[in-house]
Amino acid sequence: MIRNNTIATRIKLFAAFAFFLFMLVIARLYHVQVTRHDELFSRAKEQYTAVVKTQGKRGEIFDYNSNLLVGNIPCSTIIADPVETGDNEQCEKAAKILSAALGLPEKDIFKELTQKTRTKRLDDGTTREIPRRYAFIAKEIPLPESEKLQEKLRDEKIKGIYFQETTKRYYPKNELLANILGFTSIDRDKIVAVLGIEKSFNTVISPVKTEDVYERARDGAPLTLQSSPKGKDGINIYLTVREPIQAIMEEELDKFMEKWRPRAAYAIMAEPETGNILAIAQRPTFNPNSRDSMNADAWRSRITEDVFEPGSTMKPIAISGAIDAGVVSPNTLFDCESGHWFYGGKILRDSHPLGMLSVAGIIQKSSNIGTAKIALMMGEQRLYDTLRRFGFGQYTGIPMKPETRGQFRPLKRWDKLSITRFPIGQGISCSPVQLVRAYCALANGGNLVDLRLVDRIEHPETGMTMKYPAKKPIQVFKNPATHNKIIGMMKLVTREGGTATKAAVPGYEVAGKTGTSQKFIDGAYSQSKFFASFIGFVPADNPRFVLLVTADEPNDAHYGGTVGGPLFKAIAERTLKYMNIPPDNEIADADAKKSRKPSSNSEEHTRTTTVKTESRQKTGTSATTPRRTSSAPKNNYDGVYVPKKK
Amino acid sequence: MNLQAREIKSRKQVRRSAGRHSGGFGLLAIFHLLIMAAILFFIVNYRISLRDDISRLGREADHLKKELHRYDREMEHLKLKKENLCRWSYIRQKIVAYNLPLVYPEPGQVRVVVIDRKSRSAADIYNPSGKMMVTKR
Numbered sequence: 001m002i003r004n005n006t007i008a009t010r011i012k013l014f015a016a017f018a019f020f021l022f023m024l025v026i027a028r029l030y031h032v033q034v035t036r037h038d039e040l041f042s043r044a045k046e047q048y049t050a051v052v053k054t055q056g057k058r059g060e061i062f063d064y065n066s067n068l069l070v071g072n073i074p075c076s077t078i079i080a081d082p083v084e085t086g087d088n089e090q091c092e093k094a095a096k097i098l099s100a101a102l103g104l105p106e107k108d109i110f111k112e113l114t115q116k117t118r119t120k121r122l123d124d125g126t127t128r129e130i131p132r133r134y135a136f137i138a139k140e141i142p143l144p145e146s147e148k149l150q151e152k153l154r155d156e157k158i159k160g161i162y163f164q165e166t167t168k169r170y171y172p173k174n175e176l177l178a179n180i181l182g183f184t185s186i187d188r189d190k191i192v193a194v195l196g197i198e199k200s201f202n203t204v205i206s207p208v209k210t211e212d213v214y215e216r217a218r219d220g221a222p223l224t225l226q227s228s229p230k231g232k233d234g235i236n237i238y239l240t241v242r243e244p245i246q247a248i249m250e251e252e253l254d255k256f257m258e259k260w261r262p263r264a265a266y267a268i269m270a271e272p273e274t275g276n277i278l279a280i281a282q283r284p285t286f287n288p289n290s291r292d293s294m295n296a297d298a299w300r301s302r303i304t305e306d307v308f309e310p311g312s313t314m315k316p317i318a319i320s321g322a323i324d325a326g327v328v329s330p331n332t333l334f335d336c337e338s339g340h341w342f343y344g345g346k347i348l349r350d351s352h353p354l355g356m357l358s359v360a361g362i363i364q365k366s367s368n369i370g371t372a373k374i375a376l377m378m379g380e381q382r383l384y385d386t387l388r389r390f391g392f393g394q395y396t397g398i399p400m401k402p403e404t405r406g407q408f409r410p411l412k413r414w415d416k417l418s419i420t421r422f423p424i425g426q427g428i429s430c431s432p433v434q435l436v437r438a439y440c441a442l443a444n445g446g447n448l449v450d451l452r453l454v455d456r457i458e459h460p461e462t463g464m465t466m467k468y469p470a471k472k473p474i475q476v477f478k479n480p481a482t483h484n485k486i487i488g489m490m491k492l493v494t495r496e497g498g499t500a501t502k503a504a505v506p507g508y509e510v511a512g513k514t515g516t517s518q519k520f521i522d523g524a525y526s527q528s529k530f531f532a533s534f535i536g537f538v539p540a541d542n543p544r545f546v547l548l549v550t551a552d553e554p555n556d557a558h559y560g561g562t563v564g565g566p567l568f569k570a571i572a573e574r575t576l577k578y579m580n581i582p583p584d585n586e587i588a589d590a591d592a593k594k595s596r597k598p599s600s601n602s603e604e605h606t607r608t609t610t611v612k613t614e615s616r617q618k619t620g621t622s623a624t625t626p627r628r629t630s631s632a633p634k635n636n637y638d639g640v641y642v643p644k645k646k
Numbered sequence: 647m648n649l650q651a652r653e654i655k656s657r658k659q660v661r662r663s664a665g666r667h668s669g670g671f672g673l674l675a676i677f678h679l680l681i682m683a684a685i686l687f688f689i690v691n692y693r694i695s696l697r698d699d700i701s702r703l704g705r706e707a708d709h710l711k712k713e714l715h716r717y718d719r720e721m722e723h724l725k726l727k728k729e730n731l732c733r734w735s736y737i738r739q740k741i742v743a744y745n746l747p748l749v750y751p752e753p754g755q756v757r758v759v760v761i762d763r764k765s766r767s768a769a770d771i772y773n774p775s776g777k778m779m780v781t782k783r
Contacts, residue, residue, distance in 0.1 A: 067729070067732070068725070068726070068729045071722075071725070071726050071729070072722070073722070073723060073726050074719040074720075074722050074723050142723075143719060143720065143723045144723070165719070170726055172726050172727075172729035172730040172732075172733065173729070173730075173733045174730075174733065174735070175735075176733065176734075176735075243734075244734070247733070247734035247735070248734075251734070251735075251738070574750065576753065577750050577751065577752065577753055579753075580753045580754070580756045581753055582753050582754060583753070
C-alpha cells in the first residue's frame with residue numbers, strides 16, 4: 001500500500017510540474033502574441049517584405065508630325081560599395097578600368113574605392129567608425145559605354161561596382177527650337193524645369209512615383225506573383241510646329257545672322273486660320289545638350305518676353321480700322337507734306353519726301369505723315385478700339401510663361417501726340433507674337449484667333465490623344481469688304497515702287513509691310529540703333545502662313561525692307577516649296593482652263609490668256625485672280641503718287 | 647420431451663465468426679486509409695511540383711522582364727540616336743561633305759507615298775504585286 005501511495009504522489013507532482021510548465025508556455029505565448037505583438041510583427045514584416053520605388057519617365061515632346069524633339073536617353077550612374085571592392089590590389093585594378101572608360105583620374109577613383117570606413121557622429125556627441133557602403137563614381141554615363149564597362153568588370157571579376165539605371169533629358173535636334181522647348185536642371189534628385197515648354201507644362205509632363213510592397217524570399221525574390229511595379233509616365237506633348245519648316249527657318253536665320261550681325265533676330269510663322277505656330281526661332285540661342293557652352297543671355301525667349309516698337313508694321317492695322325469705319329477709302333488722297341509735318345509742337349518726318357498719296361500709296365510708300373492724318377480723321381476712340389480689337393495690350397494665348405502684354409496705354413493716358421504716333425508704331429510696344437496674331441487677323445478676314453503652340457497631348461499608356469482647346473475667333477471687322485481692301489493695299493508693298501520689293505516671292509503674291517523703328521534708349525529715340533522688320537503673308541489671297549522676321553540692331557543697314565525683306569523671301573520661298581503650294585499663276589491658269597468652254601475657238605482663247613499672263617508678269621504684276629466674294633469690291637488700288645502742288 | 651428450436655452454436659464458433667468479420671473490416675479500413683494517403687501524397691506532391699513550376703516560371707518571367715527592360719532601354723537609345731541623325735543640320739552637313747548635287751523640288755514634283763490600310767484589300771485587287779500605292783497629295 002505504501003508503494004502505491006508513493007507512485008500516486010510522484011504522478012501528482014509530475015502533473016503539477018507539467019501544468020506549471022504549460023502555464024509558463026501560455027504566459028510566454030501571451031507575452032509574445034499579445035503584449036509584444038506590434039513590435040515583433042513589424043520586425044518580422046521588415047524582414048520578409050521589400051519596398052520598390054519606381055518612377056516613370058518624363059513626358060516627351062514631339063512636333064506636329066510626331067518627330068521627337070525632347071526625349072529621355074537611358075544612361076547609368078556608377079556607384080561602389082567599398083566594403084565589397086576587396087583589397088588594394090583589386091581596387092587598383094578596378095580604378096584602372098574605370099579611369100580608362102570614364103576619363104576620370106585613376107587616383108580619385110582609387111581613393112573612393114579604398115576608403116572602407118567613415119566617421120559617424122552619434123547623438124551623445126561621440127564619434128564611431130562605421131563601414132562605408134556608398135561611394136559615388138560617375139553619373140549620366142551613356143548606355144553603350146556603361147554596358148561595355150559592365151562586361152569588362154564582369155570579365156575581370158571585380159565586385160562592388162554597381163550601375164544604377166537612370167535617364168537623362170535629351171534634345172536630339174540640338175539647337176532646334178531650343179528657346180521654346182526650354183530645358184531642365186537637376187537639384188539633388190529632383191528634376192527642375194527651368195524655362196520654355198518644359199516649365200510651362202511641368203506638372204503635366206512630370207512622371208508619377210509609385211511604391212510597391214511585396215513579400216520576399218531570403219534571396220530577395222518576390223514570393224507573391226505580381227505584375228512588376230511601374231511608375232506612371234508623364235503626358236506626351238505634340239506641338240503645332242513642323243520640324244522641316246523650323247529647320248528651314250533656323251538655317252536661314254543663321255545665314256542672316258552672319259550677313260547682318262544683329263544683336264538678336266527672330267522669326268515666327270503662323271497659320272492665319274487656326275493660329276497654329278508652324279515655326280518659331282530666335283538668335284542667339286543655345287544647345288540644351290551642352291550646358292558648358294550655355295550663355296544665360298541666350299536662354300530668354302525674346303519672342304514672348306521682349307517688347308519692341310513695331311514701327312510701320314502697325315500702319316495696315318490702324319488704317320484697316322479707318323477703312324472699316326468708312327472714314328477713308330483706299331483711293332482717298334492725303335497730302336504728305338514733302339516729308340515734314342509740324343503737329344502738336346513736334347515735327348513728324350517721312351523717310352523720303354512724299355506729296356499727295358492715296359491711302360493705298362501711303363501703305364505702299366510707308367508714309368508716317370499720311371498715316372497720322374488718317375488717324376486724326378479716325379479719332380482717338382476709334383484708333384484705340386481698333387488696336388485693342390487686334391489684341392494689343394493682351395495675351396496671345398501662347399502657352400509660354402512669362403509672356404508680356406506689351407505697352408499700350410489706356411485711352412485716358414494718351415497725350416496730344418499719341419494719335420499721330422501710335423498708328424505708325426511709335427510709343428506703343430508689343431511682343432513679336434502679338435504682332436503675328438494681329439496679322440493673322442488681317443490675313444484671315446478679320447478673325448482674331450489665339451495663337452496655338454501645343455496641338456494635342458497624349459496619354460503614354462493608353463495612347464489616347466486630346467486636342468488642346470482653341471478659343472472661338474473674334475471678328476475685328478464690321479464691314480466684310482475691309483479685308484479685301486487692306487490686302488489689296490498690302491500687296492503693293494512688295495511690288496515695284498513699294499518699300500519691300502526684296503520680300504517678293506517669284507510666282508506668289510505677297511501681302512506685307514516693312515517696319516523700321518528706332519530703339520528707345522535712356523528716354524530718347526536712338527539715331528543709330530533700330531529694329532528692322534518685315535511681316536507678311538503668302539499667297540496673299542489665300543494665305544497659308546503669316547511670317548514675321550525682325551532684326552535687333554542690324555549692322556550696315558537698318559531698313560525693314562532691306563534687312564528683313566530678303567530673309568522673309570528666303571524662308572517663305574522654301575516653305576512654299578516644302579508645303580507644295582502651287583504658284584499663283586499656276587492657279588490662275590488652272591482656273592482659266594476650268595472656266596474655258598468647249599467651243600470652236602478654244603485654241604484662240606488659250607492663246608489670249610497666255611499672252612495676258614505673260615504681259616502681266618513682264619510688268620511685275622501677277623495674273624492671279626484674287627479670291628473674293630462677289631459682293632466685295634474689286635481691289636485695284638495701285639499707289640497713286642502725285643507730286644505736291646506748288 | 648424438452649425440445650429446443652434454435653440452433654446451438656458453440657462459443658468457439660461464434661468467436662471465430664466475429665473475428666473473421668472484424669479482420670475484413672480492418673483490412674478494408676487500412677486499404678481506404680492507404681488510398682487516402684496515396685491521394686494525399688499525390689496532391690501534396692502535385693502541389694509541390696506546381697509551386698516549383700510556378701517559382702521556376704516566375705524566375706524565368708523575371709529574367710525575361712529584365713531582358714525586355716534592357717531591350718527597351720536599348721531601343722529608346724537607338725530611337726534618340728536615329729532622331730539625332732535625322733536632324734536637318736546633320737543631313738545638310740553630309741550633303742555638303744559628299745558634294746551631293748541635290749536641289750529643292752518645285753511644287754508639283756513632290757509625291758507622297760500613302761499606305762492606306764483601310765483600302766488595302768481594294769489595293770490588292772488593283773495592285774496584286776503588293777507594291778505601295780503612290781498618290782499625289
